[in-house]
Amino acid sequence: MAVRAMFPLWLRVWHWLNAALFLALAASGFSLHLAGAGAPPLAFRPAVVLHNTAAALILASYAFYLAMLGRTGDWRQYVPRLRGVRGRLAAQVRYYLVGIFQGEEHLFTAAPDRRFNPLQQITYLLYMFVFFPLLAATGVFLLFPGAAPERVADMGGVWPMAVAHTLLAFAFLVFLIVHVYLALTASESHAGLGAMLHGGCVSVPAARPALAAQAPASQGEVDGKNDTDARPGVIPAPVAEASDTLAPEPPGGDGARHPGRAGVAGDGRADAARAGVVHRGPERASHL
Numbered sequence: 001m002a003v004r005a006m007f008p009l010w011l012r013v014w015h016w017l018n019a020a021l022f023l024a025l026a027a028s029g030f031s032l033h034l035a036g037a038g039a040p041p042l043a044f045r046p047a048v049v050l051h052n053t054a055a056a057l058i059l060a061s062y063a064f065y066l067a068m069l070g071r072t073g074d075w076r077q078y079v080p081r082l083r084g085v086r087g088r089l090a091a092q093v094r095y096y097l098v099g100i101f102q103g104e105e106h107l108f109t110a111a112p113d114r115r116f117n118p119l120q121q122i123t124y125l126l127y128m129f130v131f132f133p134l135l136a137a138t139g140v141f142l143l144f145p146g147a148a149p150e151r152v153a154d155m156g157g158v159w160p161m162a163v164a165h166t167l168l169a170f171a172f173l174v175f176l177i178v179h180v181y182l183a184l185t186a187s188e189s190h191a192g193l194g195a196m197l198h199g200g201c202v203s204v205p206a207a208r209p210a211l212a213a214q215a216p217a218s219q220g221e222v223d224g225k226n227d228t229d230a231r232p233g234v235i236p237a238p239v240a241e242a243s244d245t246l247a248p249e250p251p252g253g254d255g256a257r258h259p260g261r262a263g264v265a266g267d268g269r270a271d272a273a274r275a276g277v278v279h280r281g282p283e284r285a286s287h288l
């Protein structure tokens with residue numbers, strides 16, 4: 001077993017810097033948006049300075065984020081596997097809309113090299129790799145209007161850029177509200193809000209080839225490749241919680257603690273246990 005952080009230090013530093021800059025952009029952006037309408041939260045001049053400074057810093061931190069995702073190969077975590085993705089997405093959405101309120105078990109348990117459920121993957125992919133660059137590009141055109149295309153969608157000047165920038169900013173606001181709400185409802189110690197602060201250390205198998213030799217039938221699940229579960233959307237949990245303060249596995253193992261899951265084909269922790277991985281931690285509430 002090796003101990004790994006769910007969220008490496010570089011990611012945590014980037015994340016909280018990004019969150020702080022985002023809040024500064026939102027406050028100053030609102031002030032600029034409402035500048036003509038009475039009492040904005042910030043006066044116009046300080047709002048312009050804060051917005052431009054925070055925008056420059058968030059662009060630099062975004063470049064760092066992209067570079068680190070490329071260097072560590074973590075970018076792969078954001079790309080959903082297309083096979084069966086609709087079923088898994090539907091199951092995840094149903095869980096958030098219905099299951100979570102009925103006390104149902106989480107469908108997904110995170111591991112350091114598999115942090116996101118399919119809904120997270122698609123949301124982060126869209127926001128971080130499509131919306132974010134668009135928000136930044138439209139912002140740059142607002143800062144340097146001379147560089148903006150002369151006409152877009154039959155509108156001239158920077159007007160289309162301003163409309164797109166505002167719509168994207170509101171889309172990020174919606175993201176932030178849902179993201180924070182789900183972060184606060186997370187129940188796991190190794191992948192929730194606390195883990196984004198302290199890293200959320202977990203034990204993982206030291207050598208995957210050895211695992212494959214021990215348990216060929218379940219290796220696909222340990223790798224996160226087998227999601228053709230009997231229960232659509234159920235993604236197994238190949239992680240062992242490092243903390244020994246958590247409740248030990250009850251007699252009878254995984255199925256005994258989660259009767260609803262016993263006998264379900266592809267129960268990751270049962271298979272992971274057979275593969276030599278012991279899951280001791282509570283489940284993760286996966287979220288956006």
Ligand code: HEM
Nearest residue numbers: 018019022115124128176179180183191192193196287288
């Ligand atoms: C104060 C506000 C915020 C809080 C409390 C918060 C909380 C969290 C938490 C707990 C996680 C880890 C669990 C998960 O994967 O969902 C996370 C991940 C993430 N957050 Fe936030 N967040 C905030 C703001 C933001 C903002 C403004 C953005 C981007 C615009 C953002 C982008 C992300 C991304 C991309 C991840 C995944 C990182 C990775 O594991 O690779 N967050 N956030």
